[in-house]
Amino acid sequence: MTNSEQERWSRVKGRLRSTVGEDVYTSWFARMDLEAVQDESVHLSVPTRFLKSWIQAHYAERVLSCWQAEMPEVHRIDLSVRTAMRCATPAKEAPVAVEARRAERGDAKPADTRAPVMTPVAASHDALGGSPLDPRLTFASFVVGRANTLAHAAARQVADGRRGDPVMFNPLYIHAGVGLGKTHLLQAVTWAGNAGGERKVLYLTAEKFMYGFVAALKSQTALAFKEALRGIDVLVIDDLQFLQGKSTQAEFCHTLNALIDAGRQVVIAADRPPSDLESLDDRVRSRLAGGLVVEMATLGEDLRLGILKSRVAAARAHHASFDVPEPVLDYLARSITHNGRDLEGAINRLLAHSKLNNQPVTLDMAEREVRDLVRPQEPKRIKIEDIQRVVARQYNVSRSDLLSSRRTANVVRPRQVAMYLAKTLTLRSLPEIGRRFGGRDHTTVLHAVRKIEALVGKDTTLNDEVEALKRQLQD
Numbered sequence: 001m002t003n004s005e006q007e008r009w010s011r012v013k014g015r016l017r018s019t020v021g022e023d024v025y026t027s028w029f030a031r032m033d034l035e036a037v038q039d040e041s042v043h044l045s046v047p048t049r050f051l052k053s054w055i056q057a058h059y060a061e062r063v064l065s066c067w068q069a070e071m072p073e074v075h076r077i078d079l080s081v082r083t084a085m086r087c088a089t090p091a092k093e094a095p096v097a098v099e100a101r102r103a104e105r106g107d108a109k110p111a112d113t114r115a116p117v118m119t120p121v122a123a124s125h126d127a128l129g130g131s132p133l134d135p136r137l138t139f140a141s142f143v144v145g146r147a148n149t150l151a152h153a154a155a156r157q158v159a160d161g162r163r164g165d166p167v168m169f170n171p172l173y174i175h176a177g178v179g180l181g182k183t184h185l186l187q188a189v190t191w192a193g194n195a196g197g198e199r200k201v202l203y204l205t206a207e208k209f210m211y212g213f214v215a216a217l218k219s220q221t222a223l224a225f226k227e228a229l230r231g232i233d234v235l236v237i238d239d240l241q242f243l244q245g246k247s248t249q250a251e252f253c254h255t256l257n258a259l260i261d262a263g264r265q266v267v268i269a270a271d272r273p274p275s276d277l278e279s280l281d282d283r284v285r286s287r288l289a290g291g292l293v294v295e296m297a298t299l300g301e302d303l304r305l306g307i308l309k310s311r312v313a314a315a316r317a318h319h320a321s322f323d324v325p326e327p328v329l330d331y332l333a334r335s336i337t338h339n340g341r342d343l344e345g346a347i348n349r350l351l352a353h354s355k356l357n358n359q360p361v362t363l364d365m366a367e368r369e370v371r372d373l374v375r376p377q378e379p380k381r382i383k384i385e386d387i388q389r390v391v392a393r394q395y396n397v398s399r400s401d402l403l404s405s406r407r408t409a410n411v412v413r414p415r416q417v418a419m420y421l422a423k424t425l426t427l428r429s430l431p432e433i434g435r436r437f438g439g440r441d442h443t444t445v446l447h448a449v450r451k452i453e454a455l456v457g458k459d460t461t462l463n464d465e466v467e468a469l470k471r472q473l474q475d
């Protein structure tokens with residue numbers, strides 16, 4: 001960009017500042033950059049999609065008229081979102097970790113507060129042909145709680161590994177429902193793993209892997225593509241459920257095998273466990289299941305509160321006057337139960353509303369603004385047959401085993417779990433549950449319920465199994 005364009009841009013910003021006022025300017029335009037001036041169009045960029053849509057919806061005309069005051073020939077403003085790499089530099093944009101209570105008490109805690117060294121990481125990752133990385137998705141901004149402790153620890157271990165270290169679990173396979181932090185964790189591994197400069201960590205979405213491979217095949221550079229992939233230390237693949245096509249899958253399988261056999265680490269995320277990736281062939285599924293498979297559970301209330309606090313802290317880095325009182329945070333954490341994306345959306349709305357109307361955030365305002373993000377609490381009606389079917393599948397027994405009088409351990413425990421779920425997820429009485437489980441006495445059901453209640457408090461594996469079953473039944 002020429003000096004005269006820069007000067008003109010400074011004058012346009014000055015005009016904008018005086019038309020909208022200092023506050024609005026700082027909130028919405030301070031991070032807007034001039035990319036290029038071409039004929040009658042000016043190309044500007046902002047770091048987030050949210051800023052882009054807000055400016056387009058509310059200030060497009062004003063931005064244009066400020067430009068026209070400087071350059072009457074301008075007829076069009078193009079606004080785009082800067083790629084993650086370009087906006088990664090400023091230290092003030094480093095994610096802010098929040099103070100929270102300890103995970104041992106079931107609470108969420110910030111993972112660590114190391115500020116990532118982003119620019120060189122982004123540049124070298126870019127050179128490797130990786131998918132875009134979001135500078136906000138780091139370990140520092142990832143909130144750890146009961147739902148994701150294991151996944152976080154495994155991811156941290158991968159990120160902290162050094163070239164030549166023995167690989168502990170390969171591949172590391174993380175699965176979770178929508179918006180529960182898979183991409184966040186995978187990108188955190190990529191940022192942190194690349195930070196030392198010693199290893200090459202490549203983050204690719206399955207789609208990018210697919211198109212990269214297809215493009216390489218077309219341009220007859222497939223061999224180079226494969227070699228490039230095999231030359232990296234850690235391959236991180238996101239959204240594996242989208243991997244389609246026989247030849248891409250075969251290639252993925254070869255790459256996976258080649259990397260694992262060469263002692264390189266592979267990290268994968270998908271929205272389901274390997275066994276449920278129906279479009280993949282058996283070889284790939286079994287290779288995926290052969291490492292460490294970790295599920296991230298739905299976000300508990302403490303974790304949701306931790307994420308909200310972290311988002312508010314991050315927003316305050318740019319909007320110092322923005323404050324969300326504790327009761328509002330508690331309300332949001334209690335009512336927005338679905339996923340991390342909705343939590344982020346809620347904070348963005350409160351920020352926008354309070355900035356635009358110049359009003360403090362109150363409980364009333366929050367209730368109004370996030371109404372559509374609050375899901376009705378009405379529980380889905382669950383049938384005892386569904387419970388029996390899902391439990392039988394989980395423990396690899398038949399439904400008739402659950403109803404039978406067999407007392408071998410591999411049947412007794414699933415039967416008790418199923419009775420426990422029948423009591424906690426339906427309104428059926430103990431005698432009725434007994435009848436539906438092969439005509440058992442209500443005291444047998446009571447014994448099973450108490451037994452599992454006591455065990456889930458002590459045995460985390462069983463607790464996770466029970467939680468996963470509940471989710472399957474409630475989804």
Ligand SMILES: Nc1ncnc2c1ncn2[C@@H]1O[C@H](COP(=O)(O)OP(=O)(O)OP(=O)(O)O)[C@@H](O)[C@H]1O
Pocket residue numbers: 137141142143144148176177178179180181182183184185239271307310339340341344
């Ligand atoms: N533990 C967490 N700590 C901080 N932020 C989180 C956490 N979990 C989720 N989030 C936030 O929630 C939003 C959605 O998370 P993310 O994109 O990682 O989900 P995902 O599991 O990859 O979803 P999808 O299946 O749709 O790809 C992001 O803004 C992310 O930063």
